[in-house]
Amino acid sequence: MDLLAVPAFTDNYIWMLHDGVSAIVVDPGDAAPVVRALDERSLKLSAIVVTHHHGDHVGGVDALRDRLQGPVWAPATESIPEPNVPLRGGDAVDLFGTRFEVIDVPGHTAGHIAYFGRPAGQAPILFCGDTLFSGGCGRLFEGTPAQMHASLSRLAALPGDTRVCCAHEYTLSNLKFARAVEPGNAELVDYSARCESLRRRDLPTLPSSVSTERQVNPFLRVAEPEVRAAARAHGATGDDAVSVLAALRQWKNEFR
Ligand code: ZN
Ligand code: FE
Numbered sequence: 051m052d053l054l055a056v057p058a059f060t061d062n063y064i065w066m067l068h069d070g071v072s073a074i075v076v077d078p079g080d081a082a083p084v085v086r087a088l089d090e091r092s093l094k095l096s097a098i099v100v101t102h103h104h105g106d107h108v109g110g111v112d113a114l115r116d117r118l119q120g121p122v123w124a125p126a127t128e129s130i131p132e133p134n135v136p137l138r139g140g141d142a143v144d145l146f147g148t149r150f151e152v153i154d155v156p157g158h159t160a161g162h163i164a165y166f167g168r169p170a171g172q173a174p175i176l177f178c179g180d181t182l183f184s185g186g187c188g189r190l191f192e193g194t195p196a197q198m199h200a201s202l203s204r205l206a207a208l209p210g211d212t213r214v215c216c217a218h219e220y221t222l223s224n225l226k227f228a229r230a231v232e233p234g235n236a237e238l239v240d241y242s243a244r245c246e247s248l249r250r251r252d253l254p255t256l257p258s259s260v261s262t263e264r265q266v267n268p269f270l271r272v273a274e275p276e277v278r279a280a281a282r283a284h285g286a287t288g289d290d291a292v293s294v295l296a297a298l299r300q301w302k303n304e305f306r
Contacts (some may be wrong), residue, residue: 235266
């Protein structure tokens with residue numbers, strides 16, 4: 051099973067999983083790059099997987115229907131182009147013989163879901179949409195800091211070697227913010243240098259891994275003393291995880 055990041059718009063990735071014959075795509079905000087990626091490899095489209103309702107994730111779904119030979123899997127509580135097969139946390143979908151578990155991850159949107167699978171003989175895969183980014187997390191458009199904290203905690207608890215397939219190439223700007231939060235984090239400095247080198251060559255910084263995110267992502271590190279202190283200096287009302295995350299998210303919204 052091959053995993054690839056199909057670039058779309060200015061900074062989206064449409065993740066594609068294929069077995070050389072058939073492919074599934076995750077969050078096709080645009081149909082054209084998907085059609086090109088399918089045709090270049092002579093692949094059929096066997097399913098579409100959706101994490102949440104935003105246009106840059108579902109805008110290409112209807113245009114792909116004439117190529118599609120299977121279901122559109124989608125979060126049950128969000129408005130996704132019909133027809134689709136609604137999914138909730140605890141459900142599972144079969145993709146190329148691998149069971150992908152559906153995880154509820156509200157925060158960016160109210161009904162956002164993620165998909166986690168363990169392909170035989172490969173590192174696990176997480177499709178997390180706009181919930182977890184490398185070095186950051188999604189904006190809280192429809193959810194609370196408490197919800198986002200709970201969602202990120204579930205993802206951070208997945209196996210360390212899990213390949214984290216985020217829907218946007220936001221890594222460098224996230225890491226710039228992360229270094230402002232935790233200037234003393236040596237792993238973060240090393241990781242930033244590696245990502246900058248990838249971007250200079252126009253390569254994706256993704257997938258990341260759960261273990262990397264635990265080491266560099268301030269939104270997963272709200273219990274670290276240096277992160278707490280920085281959050282305190284930026285308006286956190288307490289040292290608890292939710293107050294720290296709320297302050298970090300607000301600070302990031304204004305950070306340049
Ligand atoms: Zn979104
Ligand atoms: Fe998005």
